[in-house]
Amino acid sequence: MNNILVIFKKQIIDTFKNKSILLQVILYPVITLVMEALVRPEGMPAHYYTKMFSAMYVGMTPLISMTSIIAEEKEKNTLRVLLMSNVKPWQYLTGIGAYVWVIFMFGTGVMATAIEPAHIPFYLLIMGLSAIVSIAIGACVGINAKNQMSATSQGSMVMLMLSFLPMLAMFNDGIAKVANFVYTQHVRAMLDEMSFSALKLDGAIIVAVNTILAVALFIAAYRKKGLE
Amino acid sequence: MIQCSGITKSFTDKKVLSGISFDIPDGQIFGLLGPSGAGKTTLIKILTGQLSFDDGSAMILQRNVRHLSGEDRKKIGIMMDQFGVYERLSCYDNLKIYAEIYGVPKERIMETLKLVGLEDSAKKPASSLSKGMLVRLQLARVFMISPDVIFLDEPTTGLDPVTQKQIHRIIMDKKKHGCTIFLTTHNMEEAAKLCDTVALLNEGVIVDRGAPEEICRRFNHQKKIVLHLKTGEDVELPHSKESADKIRELMEKESIETIHSSEPTLETVFLELTGRKLEEED
Numbered sequence A: 001m002n003n004i005l006v007i008f009k010k011q012i013i014d015t016f017k018n019k020s021i022l023l024q025v026i027l028y029p030v031i032t033l034v035m036e037a038l039v040r041p042e043g044m045p046a047h048y049y050t051k052m053f054s055a056m057y058v059g060m061t062p063l064i065s066m067t068s069i070i071a072e073e074k075e076k077n078t079l080r081v082l083l084m085s086n087v088k089p090w091q092y093l094t095g096i097g098a099y100v101w102v103i104f105m106f107g108t109g110v111m112a113t114a115i116e117p118a119h120i121p122f123y124l125l126i127m128g129l130s131a132i133v134s135i136a137i138g139a140c141v142g143i144n145a146k147n148q149m150s151a152t153s154q155g156s157m158v159m160l161m162l163s164f165l166p167m168l169a170m171f172n173d174g175i176a177k178v179a180n181f182v183y184t185q186h187v188r189a190m191l192d193e194m195s196f197s198a199l200k201l202d203g204a205i206i207v208a209v210n211t212i213l214a215v216a217l218f219i220a221a222y223r224k225k226g227l228e
Numbered sequence B: 001m002i003q004c005s006g007i008t009k010s011f012t013d014k015k016v017l018s019g020i021s022f023d024i025p026d027g028q029i030f031g032l033l034g035p036s037g038a039g040k041t042t043l044i045k046i047l048t049g050q051l052s053f054d055d056g057s058a059m060i061l062q063r064n065v066r067h068l069s070g071e072d073r074k075k076i077g078i079m080m081d082q083f084g085v086y087e088r089l090s091c092y093d094n095l096k097i098y099a100e101i102y103g104v105p106k107e108r109i110m111e112t113l114k115l116v117g118l119e120d121s122a123k124k125p126a127s128s129l130s131k132g133m134l135v136r137l138q139l140a141r142v143f144m145i146s147p148d149v150i151f152l153d154e155p156t157t158g159l160d161p162v163t164q165k166q167i168h169r170i171i172m173d174k175k176k177h178g179c180t181i182f183l184t185t186h187n188m189e190e191a192a193k194l195c196d197t198v199a200l201l202n203e204g205v206i207v208d209r210g211a212p213e214e215i216c217r218r219f220n221h222q223k224k225i226v227l228h229l230k231t232g233e234d235v236e237l238p239h240s241k242e243s244a245d246k247i248r249e250l251m252e253k254e255s256i257e258t259i260h261s262s263e264p265t266l267e268t269v270f271l272e273l274t275g276r277k278l279e280e281e282d
């Protein structure tokens, strides 16, 4: 527990020095709030931007933050020194994951100021749960990548797929069929309705399967490569 | 106490270490001396349980290095040749992470920064430090946890002579506190000055070992008298009776500018044993 907390605290200190992570976290909420406030054509559904950007945000930010933190620590050898200091790999990943989740939920809280107060608990719940899937996927990519460069390019690919699929699905039926198997699509559907009734049984199964897959993939990647 | 016997290690088909054996008593500084690519880093990785090996056995603090526990690791300080420092964090925050992991009291952080002469840089981000300061920050991380055994992989390579001296002083200071120190270097002067015992490693084989003076004494046949003549010519004579007449003759002719005695050094011993120089010429 102590080690997890040490890793978490180290990341918090780093947040104020690492502009790229900070930017990742605040960019979407800020754009969302600005768009909601300024760009409102006639007949646009309520919270159009919040809903669209939230699905992208959850597919993108936790994943790429996780990936870039792990890849940097691998490349700079700081991770090796931690592991030699008897920090267990799971403690490290839990610390980093918890940190990414917390700052992501902070950004989500900012985004939530745009929606009706009654919907906020539901919104935070959906975002918080799906962020865990993204964090697990991000950890997979981080473990697999050889260095920061490949982590960024691999992470960006996965991330673009996850976050743009739901948006593209709105315009193209073929893409919508594929997107149906991806959790971010269902997150988007749920956010559309802002209620659990939007989550049909098949959707729930897909989100659950996505979670299990992400965790399984993560364990497989970890077993195969470890953290070195 | 570090003991190893018959350590052998190959990477795919390349043998990197063969039959490495030695004992290091508690409280000694042991130097592993060898040119780049000799296998020094590989041996440190093996002794600290970071790398598996094919044959032989190694014990450290009475533990088999294949099964080091978390508690054992707390007694072992390791500084490898790559930096493992959080560049954006300050020196203080870098050490604080490890102080918390090892349960070291907070006061030790500043104490240790003082020991390595970084107290004025405590608040500076590690990215702003010079190479020598970065090495001292790494040494601070190792020393702060008060380990019983310390491994330092080329602690002074690439540093200027003044910084090297500072680091030697810090290492000697730690020895006074009873630490056992294992260091690698390809600088023979450093090895001769710091180490109680050295082992000369060439292509994965220990070609000689012992106290630096003792090794050199065994190669006393290398001793020479070097006469620099006024003509600019150098004359090398064996360190023996036969040279007396020749020296007298040259002296009487007043043709000698200077006389030197040339003794064997770890460098010349290594050259004789392996035909190789320790330090690659640039």
Ligand SMILES: Nc1ncnc2c1ncn2[C@@H]1O[C@H](COP(=O)(O)OP(=O)(O)O)[C@@H](O)[C@H]1O
Pocket: B011, B012, B016, B034, B035, B036, B037, B038, B039, B040, B041, B042, B043
């Ligand atoms: N992971 C590895 N895979 C294959 N060869 C390696 C590996 N690590 C080191 N070597 C080889 O082993 C030899 C010794 O390397 P090393 O221990 O780093 O030497 P030194 O530290 O004395 O410079 C070198 O020839 C190096 O290329």
Ligand SMILES: [Mg+2]
Pocket: B040, B041, B042, B081, B153, B154
């Ligand atoms: Mg080396």
